[in-house]
Amino acid sequence: xxxxxxxxxxxxxxxxxxxxxxxxxxxxxxxxxxxxxxxxxxxxxxxxxxxxxxxxxxxxxxxxxxxxxxxxxxxxxxxx
Numbered sequence: 001x002x003x004x005x006x007x008x009x010x011x012x013x014x015x016x017x018x019x020x021x022x023x024x025x026x027x028x029x030x031x032x033x034x035x036x037x038x039x040x041x042x043x044x045x046x047x048x049x050x051x052x053x054x055x056x057x058x059x060x061x062x063x064x065x066x067x068x069x070x071x072x073x074x075x076x077x078x079x080x
Contacts, residue, residue: 019063
């Protein structure tokens with residue numbers, strides 16, 4: 001399944017975190033915590049925070065926006 005995982009189970013592997021991504025319907029993704037240190041990932045989080053800082057319907061790390069942008073970014077990070 002690779003480093004980027006989409007999971008419906010509640011278990012999260014050690015060294016990973018859950019990120020909810022999407023515009024209207026949020027999908028749950030499990031990514032390595034090392035992504036949080038990557039400037040491109042931090043930029044995506046900052047953009048989401050600026051646009052939607054008052055809108056947090058889901059507890060946890062939420063990125064509002066197109067899921068395909070998130071997938072492209074994490075695919076790039078996986079290749080590093």
